[in-house]
Amino acid sequence: MTADTAAVIRAIDLAKTYRMGDVEVPALKGVSLEVLRGEMVAVMGPSGSGKSTFMNLVGCLDRPSTGTILVAGQDVSRLSRIARAKVRGRTIGFVFQGFQLLPRTSALENVELPLVYQKVSGRERKRRAVAALERVGLGDRLDHTPARLSGGQQQRVAIARALVTGPELLLADEPTGNLDSATSVEVLALFQELNDQGLTVVLVTHEPDIAARAKRIVAFKDGHLVSDERIRQDRSRPEAA
Amino acid sequence: MTIHGAGRTAFRALWRNPLRSSLAMLGIVIAVAAVVATVAIGQGAKAKMAAQMAALGTNLLIVHPGAMNLHGAVTGAGAVQTLVLSDAQAIARELTDDVLAVAPVDRSGGQVVYGHQNWATQLQGTTNAFLTVRDWPIAEGRPFTREEEKSAAKVCLIGNTVKTQLFGGEDPVGSVIRVKSMPCEVIGLLAVKGQGGWGQDQDDVVLMPWTTLMRRIVGTESDAVGMLWISAKSSDLVADAQNEIDALLRQRHHLAAGAPDDFDIRNLAEMQSAMKDQMSTLALLLGTVALISLIVGAIGIANVMLVSVTERTREIGIRMAIGATGGDVLVQFLVEAMALAAVGGAFGCGLGAGATRVIGQVAHWHVVLSPFVMVATLVVAGMAGIVAGFYPALRASRLDPIEALRYE
Ligand SMILES: Nc1ncnc2c1ncn2[C@@H]1O[C@H](COP(=O)(O)OP(=O)(O)OP(=O)(O)O)[C@@H](O)[C@H]1O
Ligand SMILES: [Mg+2]
Numbered sequence: 126m127t128a129d130t131a132a133v134i135r136a137i138d139l140a141k142t143y144r145m146g147d148v149e150v151p152a153l154k155g156v157s158l159e160v161l162r163g164e165m166v167a168v169m170g171p172s173g174s175g176k177s178t179f180m181n182l183v184g185c186l187d188r189p190s191t192g193t194i195l196v197a198g199q200d201v202s203r204l205s206r207i208a209r210a211k212v213r214g215r216t217i218g219f220v221f222q223g224f225q226l227l228p229r230t231s232a233l234e235n236v237e238l239p240l241v242y243q244k245v246s247g248r249e250r251k252r253r254a255v256a257a258l259e260r261v262g263l264g265d266r267l268d269h270t271p272a273r274l275s276g277g278q279q280q281r282v283a284i285a286r287a288l289v290t291g292p293e294l295l296l297a298d299e300p301t302g303n304l305d306s307a308t309s310v311e312v313l314a315l316f317q318e319l320n321d322q323g324l325t326v327v328l329v330t331h332e333p334d335i336a337a338r339a340k341r342i343v344a345f346k347d348g349h350l351v352s353d354e355r356i357r358q359d360r361s362r363p364e365a366a
Numbered sequence: 367m368t369i370h371g372a373g374r375t376a377f378r379a380l381w382r383n384p385l386r387s388s389l390a391m392l393g394i395v396i397a398v399a400a401v402v403a404t405v406a407i408g409q410g411a412k413a414k415m416a417a418q419m420a421a422l423g424t425n426l427l428i429v430h431p432g433a434m435n436l437h438g439a440v441t442g443a444g445a446v447q448t449l450v451l452s453d454a455q456a457i458a459r460e461l462t463d464d465v466l467a468v469a470p471v472d473r474s475g476g477q478v479v480y481g482h483q484n485w486a487t488q489l490q491g492t493t494n495a496f497l498t499v500r501d502w503p504i505a506e507g508r509p510f511t512r513e514e515e516k517s518a519a520k521v522c523l524i525g526n527t528v529k530t531q532l533f534g535g536e537d538p539v540g541s542v543i544r545v546k547s548m549p550c551e552v553i554g555l556l557a558v559k560g561q562g563g564w565g566q567d568q569d570d571v572v573l574m575p576w577t578t579l580m581r582r583i584v585g586t587e588s589d590a591v592g593m594l595w596i597s598a599k600s601s602d603l604v605a606d607a608q609n610e611i612d613a614l615l616r617q618r619h620h621l622a623a624g625a626p627d628d629f630d631i632r633n634l635a636e637m638q639s640a641m642k643d644q645m646s647t648l649a650l651l652l653g654t655v656a657l658i659s660l661i662v663g664a665i666g667i668a669n670v671m672l673v674s675v676t677e678r679t680r681e682i683g684i685r686m687a688i689g690a691t692g693g694d695v696l697v698q699f700l701v702e703a704m705a706l707a708a709v710g711g712a713f714g715c716g717l718g719a720g721a722t723r724v725i726g727q728v729a730h731w732h733v734v735l736s737p738f739v740m741v742a743t744l745v746v747a748g749m750a751g752i753v754a755g756f757y758p759a760l761r762a763s764r765l766d767p768i769e770a771l772r773y774e
Contacts, residue, residue, distance in 0.1 A: 186687060186767050207691045214689020225684045225771060229382060239688040241371055286688065 132195070133294050133325045134160035134183055139192035140348075141178050152178040154348035155192065160327060162293075165320040167336035168329040170345035176329045179345065180298045183327070184219045185209040197293045214242055218287025220297035220328075224279045226271045232258060232282045233267040239290050257285040261315060277308035284315060288324075295319065297328040301335065313338060376702040379674075380709075390670035391710030393663030394747050398714025399721060401656040401743050402735070406722040408652060409734035412645055418561075419638055423501060424601040425466070427608055428637075429594040429615070430630045448628040450589040451576070453618060457596065457611055458495070464607040466599045469496035470576045470591040474584060478572060479544040480532040487528050488571050489545060491579025492595075499597045507539040507554025510575050518577035523554040525569035545572060548582055604633050660746065663710070664754035671703050671758035682762050683770025692763035699762050703755020704748050711747035715740045 141153040153175045160166055168176050181187040182194055185201050188209075194202045197216050201209065213219070226235045236254040245253070258264055261281040271279050280300060287295055297316065301309035313335055320326045320340075328339070336342050337356070344352040380387040431449035451470055458468040469492045476489040494509045496502075504523065514521050522545065529538050538552045559568040580586055598607040608631050615629055675682070682695055719735055726733040 181768055184687075207693070210686065210689055210691040210694075213687060219687055221687075221771065223771075225680075225687065227681055227684060238685070242685075242689040242691075242694055290689070 131161050132159045133162050133164075133197055134158065134327070135193075135195040136179075136183070137193040137195075139179070139182060139194055140190050141175075141182060141187070142190045151348055153182070153189075156345075156348075156350045158343065158350060158353070160325060162325055163320070163323055164341055165317070165326045165339045166328070166341045166343060167339035168327060168343055168345065169331070169333075169336055170351075174345040175348045176345050177298055178348075180296055180327070180329060183294075184217055184296050185212045186219075214239055215290060216293050218284075218290065218292040218295045220280070220283050220287050220295070220300045222299040222302040224271070224276075224283045224303070226279055226282055226286075228272065229270055231268050231270055232263060232274065232285075235271070235282055236286045236289050239286060243290065253289055254285070257289040258282070260288060261285045275308070276304050277311055280304065280308075280312050281315065284312075284319075288319070293325065295324055295326045297326070299329050299331070301330065301332070309335065372697055372701045373705065375698060376705045379678075379702055380705060386670060386674075387706060390667050390706050391713065393666035394660070394707050394710030394750070395663075395714040395717060397656065397659035397663040398711045398743050398747050399718035400659055402715055402718025402740055403722045403725065404652045404656065405739045406718070406733045406735045407725065407731060408645070408649055409736060409739075410726070410732040413734055414732040415641060415645075416638070419634060419641070422634060423499075423597060424634055425598040425604060426499065426634050427596040427598065427604065427611065428632050429596065429611065430632075431590070431592075432628060432630065448619060449591050449594065449615075451591055452589065453615060454591065454594050456618060457594070457614060460614060461607065461610050464598055464603040464610060466597045467495040467498035469493050469499050469595045470593075471496065471595050472576060472579055472584070472592040474579060476546045476572075476583065478528060478532065478546075480538075480541065483532045485528060485531040487525075487531075489579055489583060490571055490573050491576040491583075492573060493576055496573070496595060499595045502559065503557045504554045505557040506537070507552070509554060515575040515577060518575060518581045520548060520550045520578065520582070521553045521574065522550045522578075523556055523573040524552055525556050525571040525573075526558045527567055527570040528572055529555055545574070546583055550574065550578075608633060660750050663747075664707070664750040667703055667706050667710075667751055668754040668758060670706070671699060671755050672761075674702075675699060675758045675762045678762075679765060679770045679773040682765050683767050683773065686765070686767040687771060695765075696759045696763035699759035700752055700755050703759065704751040707747045707751025707754070708744065711744040714747070715744060 136156055136158045139153060139156045139158075140151070143150040143152055156175075156179060168179070170176050178187075182189050182202075183196060185196065185204070186209075188204075189202050192202065193200060196212060199212065199216075201212055204212065227238070233251070233254050236257050237250045240250040240253060255264070255267065258267060261284050263278060263281050263285065266274065266278060266282075269278075271282070274282065280303075284295075284300075295316070300316070301312055304312060309332070316326050316328060317338060326339075330336050339356065341353070341355045343350060429449065454468045454470045457465060472491045474489045474491075475486065478485050478487055490496075493515050497504065497509060505526075507523070509523070510519075510521060513519070522543070524532075524538060524543075532538070532543060533541070538555055540552065542549050542551050544550065556569070556571075556573070561567060574583075576591070580588070596607070596611065598604045611631055612627065616627065619628055621628065685695060685698075686692075719740070722733050722735055725731060
């Protein structure tokens, strides 16, 4: 642990180059960024600017080509596959645009899944999964499979799954990308609520009005970080919620 | 993930596609059933043969004319003439310390007729000593007299099957039957013996004096005999008897020292080991077939697991994204492959046991179902599952989570 444990994310000159055959595709070209505990950061930028690449590096789904990335004080840039899997399981909760729930599997079991890999016993697993589902307002949908849930409900299940391990950091790559605008507002409100409870949230979005509800907006362009602004706390609750 | 949890996950995944899982198991089911059934039938045959060999009497020695190779085939031209009736008499006369009885035995097929009934059976020319050697009592009537044996009298003893075929419920003793057109008086009925070591009906036989068979039926004046059946006084004396018979016959046949025997003496232990050799060759063959079918079954599982891994790429991505290590994924798919093999193996055991019972009853075969063999086969099937599942599981565990999540 470093002295500044207040930084949940600390990226230093982070770069990622994909190789497609002989062609090198630089997706991220040296990004330095610090995200403090309790912040809610919106990541914006045009398509192909490297947002998802950045999120995947922070989320330990991928490894940087050069540079360093610390998550909750731990340098994860050179970790082995197994060690990265452990960080994904314990420290980070990841929410995807496409929900990524196991089909034909109940909401409860979907949410229990991360705990299965942490060898949490059956009873405790269920207790925590139920609590997480109640936290996202789905306490009455435990036995529903994804096919029997609306898009917004599916994304809530996915958020419950990200929360159930008690992560330090919640990452979301276009979490409202597959939702209509009314549902998007609801899901966003949930992120805000979780952030209000102290959870650090980083989410990618294309919608300026969604970004406007974050405490801080960073923008990517062409693999570079081009702007980083903190918004003064005039964050208003969505009236139509 | 715990082993228990992995097992549950595996069974649920397999249950989701019951048809495909069943087809994947089919190869293993058939392989295991085949192994269980063939082993049970083979063991049964072996046990029965051993029992019947033992019933022949551990004191038994059989002498064939001519040198024999290991497989019992007579070698050397004209060698069949070397054993004669007087050899039998000499052994009986001179080796009284170790030898209980000596019987010349020659056989011929032939039709027997009584009234309107006729029956094809085995005609066996021998002496009363044969009844002693085989420990075969006469159920009714009397044995041959010395005079009848010498004079080639037209008398015979019949086995129970021949009696049933010709006489039905009637008492045969004293009746005259025709053996290949020779009228012949039935002087006795042999006690029931049952099935022999090679499955033949031992009661389907007509015994007559050796001279009667050779002179009147075969029509030869030669004294050459086909075999001598000899019993030693006790099983401890078998080896001594064998050596003494060997020495006596060599002397009678004027064989120079170093010349090979022109006859072949076999004791039951040797016959048994020859039989065991044949059985183990058969077992090896069956084992090879079983192994091949297991491999085919395993390939079936490997194939289905490969398809399954490809189809479930996204599921694998999801599991990895939320903290599953490559090892967790590897174990999951290995357990699935093993569960397929184990369930298939269990079904195969059941099927094999059932088939064995049915075959045993329909074909009247003696079968031995061994739980040990079933457990061993199950274990081997399970291991085949692991081997078959390993490559697909390894592929699954090496997937890149981002790529896997993007998979459509
Ligand atoms: N696996 C890959 N192989 C090769 N190139 C890739 C790969 N992933 C991303 N890229 C490239 O890297 C660049 C950045 O991609 P990235 O997905 O990070 O963009 P993004 O900002 O998330 O875009 P969007 O808003 O459309 O999601 C793009 O040019 C993309 O084509
Ligand atoms: Mg993206």
